[in-house]
Amino acid sequence: MPLPEVSQFIPHIAYDSVVFGFSKGKLKILLMEYHDTGWFALPGGFVERSENLEDAVKRGLNERTGLKEIYLEQFHTFGDTSRYRPEVMRRILEANGHLIPENYWMLDRFFSIAYYALIDYEKVTLMPDALSDSIAWYEIDKLPDLILDHGKIVQKALQTLRENLDRKLIGGNLLPERFTMNELQAVYEAILGQKLRRTSFQRKMLSLDILDRHEKLFTGKSHKAPYLYSFKTH
Amino acid sequence: MPLPEVSQFIPHIAYDSVVFGFSKGKLKILLMEYHDTGWFALPGGFVERSENLEDAVKRGLNERTGLKEIYLEQFHTFGDTSRYRPEVMRRILEANGHLIPENYWMLDRFFSIAYYALIDYEKVTLMPDALSDSIAWYEIDKLPDLILDHGKIVQKALQTLRENLDRKLIGGNLLPERFTMNELQAVYEAILGQKLRRTSFQRKMLSLDILDRHEKLFTGKSHKAPYLYSFKTH
DNA sequence: CCAAAAGTGTTTCCTCTACACCCATGA
DNA sequence: TCATGGGTGTAGAGGAAACACTTTTGG
Known part of the structure; x- marks a missing residue:
């Protein structure tokens, strides 16, 4: 699979999703493991030029879980300069055998708009994307180390989920x-x-x-x- | 003043701020009125290439209010395609006498990260920016029509403010x-x-x-x- | 009949509300 | 002394917590 062209996506903007599921008494989230790096990350993606932000998130989740209707809630946008670590994406792409062009857009600074999703664990069919070895469930209190600020994103998601627990009838979606x-x-x-x-x-x-x-x-x-x-x- | 160059800022990303103040028993927010258009908008701006998102918001608010320490809370990011109305920004720039280059970056699609701020009304010294006739206080229930989705942004800010009223000790900051x-x-x-x-x-x-x-x-x-x-x- | 888990009744306690009362102040 | 607004005491209503009790099921 060729590298995505910047002409298709909006540069500098990404989303990350914290997908919650519930099974065997445990709260879990989905993580991707990238090829040949041992690195774990949240499922995320980019927004197409003429696509609504929320549609992009739904598209990405649909590709990875097969679900059409997904309960989604935006909770924060992460925009610190400390997220700008081009060598991380470079290593991920190179581990997939890509030759990276000069000034390639995916190595730029990105703002990530974070969503959490609540889904019925039993209804999911997991499908990894091209860059990943696997996508799988991990117990929320036994997560591996995550790249960049993804650990912080998970914590903020969990905090928001707790705050919304009474107000938004969250339970049923899981x-x-x-x-x-x-x-x-x-x-x-x-x-x-x-x-x-x-x-x-x-x-x-x-x-x-x-x-x-x-x-x-x-x-x-x-x-x-x-x-x-x-x-x-x- | 010349048009800003894209080399200074991150394209596609903007912030808008809903600045709340309290005076004479009324809740008010700050609005800018643009030159020769009759258009009102929230105070907003762009993020410099090596600048943290929140620092950009503080910088913008400092330039317009003179305040250094500002209570800020991020509440939503707006990313629908319906916000993409290049003719709006074109009119604003042209009304300021600018000649707009081909494919000028400020006419692209933008994602806006919205913050609300709570400030002490008495401590503010208002300073309009280059594009604006004025910056001024408007009672929250007597707002003029705003450009783009800024009306929706204000409503969401107010809703979030109400939800946070007990949890976050908001009162004192006003x-x-x-x-x-x-x-x-x-x-x-x-x-x-x-x-x-x-x-x-x-x-x-x-x-x-x-x-x-x-x-x-x-x-x-x-x-x-x-x-x-x-x-x-x- | 027994053990286990689900569902409900009851008592107690605490908090919020409503209303009353007292207090301080300057005319 | 009066009118006005600020502060607190108190009785009652409402809801949450703790505990006990009853119900249902299969062995």
Whole structure:
């Protein structure tokens, strides 16, 4: 695959996405590992000349996860000069066997507009891009070192997610359509990083009047079967 | 003054600032009026090649208000293609008597990183820039029409300000060092757009343990003199 | 019947609200 | 002494937290 031409994209502008998923009781995010470098990074990309910013982010996420409808939230734009480390991108491109032209646009200084996404872990089909060995899930508290300021971006994403937890009905976007109260509580606990009281949590969620109660889920275990819930649509 | 050269600035990237001040019981923001167009816009600018984003915003605000220390908060980046209206900037430049070169960089598509600032109205000395007739205060609910999406930017700034009102101790940045409880309440009411109860407000503020109480303020009016307060520095 | 987990009732505590009252000030 | 606005005391309403209790399930 040839190097992207600057004529296709807007120079100096990139996005990075922190994609949250929930599985086996753990909060996870997606990371790319670049060929032959051992370097990890957030999935990101560039904006085409006539493309809306948010459409660019959705396009990139669709290419890597196969998802069409994605819950997205912009949370910060990173524009410090300390992000300007042309040797990092140079090494990534060279490790892919590219010959880099003089003054190549991808080695310029970039401003990164950061988004977080919330997705249903089960619905994702991961597809690495041309520069990457892999794209995979990593537990939020067991991340490898990331390039540039991507570690800081993850921390800011997590902080914003916590602040928005009550205001924006985040929980549902990380679960399948129908879920038990226990599963929802596990999501909240994973995001906040602390245990919550079972009875208080249940009452609080029910009092918000945002859940529909459905049939019970029989698991074969010898105890009362929990109800399934879904978020109200309107 | 000659047209700025692209070599000095990063193309495609701009910032806009919503500068809040409080005076005579009203919440106000700063607007520029451009020469010979009747057009109003937020104070904004470009980022120099080796300049941190936030330093660029502070530089721009310092040039227009004379203030050195400014409370700044980034709240959103606007990147829709609908913002790309080169004829707007062309008219502004031409109204200033400039001859515009072919493919001039200021007529390109721009992404705008928006900040809001909170400042002490009394400390400001307003200075218009080269393109503007004036820079002046406008009451937040009596704004003229603004160019491009600047109206949307103001709305988003106000919304973010309201959401952050409790979390970030905003009130103090809009007042002088020392103020009465009544003045602080007036700031809150102006931001929220609604009346608050006097006694509840006082108790709430005091219970937060963020205020120091100082001497009384004697105004010569025939009633009990209110205490002056300041925000704790710690 | 038992163990385990889900769901609900109840008591307690704390906070916010509403309203009243007292205080300080200058005319 | 009065009018005005500032500050605080207090009783009641509302909601969160803690704990106990009941319910449901399969072994």
